[in-house]
Amino acid sequence: MMNEEALGWVIRTRDPAFNDWEAFTLWLEADPGHAAAYDGLMMADSDMDSYIPVDPVVMPVAANDAGVRGPWRWVGGGAVAAALVATVSIAVLNRSDIYSVTTRPGETRTIALDDGTKVELNGGTTMRFDRKDARFAALDAGEAAFTVQHDAANPFRVTVGDDMFEDAGTVFNIVHAGGATRIGVSEGKVIYNPQAEAIALPAGRALADDAQGLRVMDIAPGAVASWRQGRLVYANAAVADISQDIGRSLGVTLTATPGAQAMRFTGTIRLDRDPARFFAQAAPLMGLTAVRQGDGWVLKEGPHKEGPHKEGHGPQS
Template sequence: MNRAQAMMNEEALGWVIRTRDPEFDDWDAFTIWLEGDPERAAAYDVLMAADADLADMVPAEPVVMPVAANDPGVRRPLRWIGGGAIAAALVAAVSVGLLSRSDIYSITTRPGETRSIALDDGTRIELNGGTSLRLDRKNARFAALDAGEAAFTVRHDAANPFRVTVGDAVFEDAGTVFNIVHSGDATRIGVSEGKVIYNPQAEAIALPAGRALSDGAEGLRVMDVAPQAVASWRQGQLIYANAPVGDVTQDIARSLGVTLAATPGARAMRFTGTIRLERDPSRFFAAAAPLMGLSAIRQGNGWLLKEGDGSQN
């Protein structure tokens, strides 16, 4: 491990320790730190996934530093002092025992490929195409969606909720079937059964069945969604209600495994309806493009969606 990696691990551990404090409220600084380097979120996720291991290593009660008789300063818990002896020892232990351990593993699917995973706790995860997911062999109640789309059918356990981290966001189940899409800096979730809590330690937005949330360039938005539309790709169809065609384009590319782009005008349009997936791209676009009020043009090995019905092409 190089010096830069070691420093990042130490910083990540410091944030884990601080965010575990019930009185922690400096979420803006934490977000700025995460956004400074894409690898920071991964390091933080691994440490948070090892929460049970850290609980054994960190004292349940803060260790109080002694204060000299002539020192009027306030006593501070050693547990929260960055760079202190305990923090340094934890960094060393985590670096060797957690960040490099084989228990954290990744599962990926190619565009157009799907995969179903059964976890030991009874939870089932279904991955759509072009998806990357991390799991922990020691903690069946953790998943990290790095990119793509996954549907979760979670066995509820109020004492040990299932958590999915997506970038710097956390989704916590409350007995749930839900679908998450993560692409670039944008995240979408729809809930078809039960309830999901978005960022339980921050915004704590409750999403019951029939509700969806998007977090992207337009900010955080909560909206209604038809339960049957959630993870509809599993039934070979994509169902939308007033969805941006830009999102629809990404979903099609992921599900079919095709290279697909759209003109700015097409991306800005919105679509309501059901698109049936068809493995033959020519047949698929012949039916789907007119349904969206668009035309589809083959471009090399990919396709382009543009405004109009294609009568002039």
Template structure:
């Protein structure tokens, strides 16, 4: 069913008159596997062209709907398209064996060395796709990853996050993709956000957030980029909701917060500690909050803890 949906979106998004980008984005965000299925079928573009019938019966096509040399794909009913679906999915499954996934559990980190000299550090709770045949490609489905890229102007390294592309220009950068939002910070070189569209240049010391409020570009201390690799989380006026997500990802614990605590913001450096009780005993007061054990996780609350109620492991 998922592959059928993916092929339906491939067909629709290739139509020059397609305009349901909001619906497409919601479908991608509903399950990380959706992006994988869509990307696999898109990568098999040539095979799909050969599989889908050139002129589906009963579907008139206006001449000005098609780019020169291209044939539009339509999502139409009937046995012909049903057969094409099965064939196309089979082609995608066979030919995309070069795409592989690397994943970490919450609290787990991992370093990957690619054949081109690039290294990728994965933080906890991260899912990343790579290509055995193309060391200049990565797709971050969820979580956080830091990239130290060997620059090649003739063959730039590209990271896709949903329908967004980040292209390096000799770079060290960190990307977080969680909760429907994407954040990138650059500590060396330069990254181009969507080079074929907005083409926003992000040099060292700049960051970008892409969420429901739109695109925002801001300054960031280069030392704060991927600081989790050194065991620290560094923030400048960050919402506690974001801090909580980062803590959960890095330590592999569940972090909740009251509405008032979640609405607060934090500037400073938090040292990561695998001992959760010890970590929150130090981190919560830094944020002007308190932390208590709650079920299988921790709850951040407004105000300091009363004496004798320190976090317990």
């Protein structure tokens, strides 16, 4: 049923005469799965014309209706609609040009695109690419660093959930996890939602969109995608975000108590593939204690202890 509805909206919104955007927005907001279904079918846009009849299908109008609506190219329900949904769904699943890349937690991978752009995926990341369009990428979950071959006439675009980041420069890093998105720019410039907010993020600027709202802030260019150099660099960052970064980079299951999550930290944390050794150094640096729990670890509030490998500026509130 959801795919049938999504297909109906895809076909309607592709019509140049479509103007019922309020109803479309209400449908998207009614169920989180609606947007995913709609986006999935929109990716098949280039294939849809071969499945949709050239002649529009006109919905019969009762004699007592107030007016006659314009013809639609799709009618909901019935064998024709079901067959059309099935055909397009198969087309989406079988499109060889759209492909996904997933890394396990703790694993990294580099994707070299045909236009010269390089995308480096951190652990626990899923992305989609298009073999027919090297200027497209979609970050579904995780973290990725982008070194983009700039082309003003054909900008590189990254879709993250409902948002879009358009390259107007070179190097940036995006994190998308738990419904929140963070981006930092180290070279050039990136435009956030160019058709809506159109926020320009030059080198040394970052943007966060999470439960606290949409915020723009400064970031040290050297801190952007620092995970590639085996370190995590923060300026007044919440431990809730830091714990996600650690788990993604090391491939460990890491949780934090509510009190620990609310703490903030400024400094540099060096990554170490040995979790016990890593937490023995990193937890005191953040003013926390780390406790092994089953196959994972838990960060808890604890007294700050100086250690021989301390680096950074310690916890902040």
